Amino acid sequence: MSNATEIAVVGFAHAPHVPETFGTTNGVEMLAPCFHELYDKLGIKQTDIDFWCSGSSDYLAGRAFSFISAIDAIGAVPPINESHVEMDAAWALYEAWVKLRSGQAETALVYGFGKASAGVLRQVLTLQTDPYLVAPLGPDSVSMAGLQARAGLDAGRWTERDMAEVAARSAANAAARGGSATARTESDIEKLLAAEYVADPFRSHDIAPITDGAAAIVLAVGDRARELCERPAWLTGIAHYIDTPILGARDLTVSQSASRAAKAAIGSSTGDFDLAELHAQFSHEELILAQALGLSGSTRINSSGGPLSGNPMFSAGLERIGFAATEIINGTANRALAHASSGPALQQNLVATLEARS
Structure with missing residues (x-):
């Protein structure tokens, strides 16, 4: 990415991660507090945002054009410049980034929402698969991820203990972020391994929980970013690639699209990342991604607790960017990597x- 247009994350807010909310499926009740938190934090108004872009799913919401009714959280007057993607809001952030790069706006607010408790999530996600050859067979999202996990176990790429270690660390990080000091111990891992399978080779800790939630990020350009934030998190690279939707036509134990996205986003930059936020919705996915992204042992992974501690559909990928940016804004990190995924078995991957900067 050239320095022609500097773009930074200047604010991030998210709704609580809860198993179920009693609001509507258009996300308004979750989104409105996020927007107002950002307005107050940055000292701006709704009219200071040049471009809005959202990510969600009408299939998950169970209604047509749910993203239109979600605009009630913004307000109908004055009119806004708005767009939408039918996938995780990390890709809405990519669209907003393009908008700002093209000079059509100086500020953008990106948001995503999902009420996964409203339906049977595993079946809804089946609709992402090939509508002719795969979806009619009815494979749910956990079953497809299980095929990937089993392939890696059988190939010797990871073990069930490796998966349990990921889950234990995620739980410890989530507890620490919530104010409960805790550390991963060997007995914690043994307890996890002693649990019953829920979908072989998965135990419950290997699978991200059903989560309702929403998140929002404000992007700004150059001097405007410096006005809004004392220490902006500058987006130095962003890219996304996709693998074939045919599960039998790719090696499920690796992620070529994640590797390609990382290469494109990182470019010729050198040096380790202080932290990485990975959109790993199953424990084994973190192991694949760490290898695909070339992360070193010194990089802190999912300090937020990651999706295994809270996985709001269609905003969890955006949250990875938000949590990574927050550590830079707060001064606890200088360089971070954020990742989002979409589709079964890590089919599509975005890296930022x-x-x-001083």
Whole structure:
């Protein structure tokens, strides 16, 4: 990415991660507090946002054009410049990034929402698969991820203990972020391994929980970003690639699209990342991604607790960018990587790099 247009994350807010909310499926009740938190934090108004872009799913919401009714959280007057993607809002952020790069706006607010408790999530996600050859067979999302996990176990790429270690670390990080000091111990891992399978080779800790939630990020350009934030998280690279939807036509134990996205986003930059936020919705996915993205042992992974501690559909990928940016804004990191995924078995992957500048 050239320096012609500097773009930074200047604010991030998210709704609580809960198993169920009693609001509508258009997300308004979850989104409105996020927007107002950002307005107050940045000292801006709705009219200070040049472009709005959202990510959600009408299939998950169970209604047509749910993203239109979600605009009630913004307000109908004055009119806004708005767009939408039918996938995780990390891709809405990519669209907003393009908008800002093209000079059509100086600020953008990106948001995503999903009420996964409203339906049978595993079946809804089946609709992402090939509508002719795969979806009619009815494979649910956990079953497809299980095929990938089993392939890696049988190939010796990872073990069930490796998966349990990921889950234990995620739980410890989530507890620490919530104010409960805790550390991963060997007995914690043994307890996880002693649990019953829920979908072989998965135990419950290997699968991200059903979560309702929403998130929002404000992007700004150049000097406007510096006005809004003392220490912006500058987007130094962003890219996404997709693998074939035919599960039998690719090696499920690796992620070529994640590797390609990382190469494109990182470019010729050198040096380790202080932290990485990975959109790993199953424990084994973190193991695949760490290898595909070339992360070193010194990089903190999912300090937020990651999706295994809270996985709001269609905003969890955006949250990875938000959590990574927050550490830069707060001064606890200088360089971070954020990742989002979409589709079964890590089919599509987006990678963004962020850093602080003096």
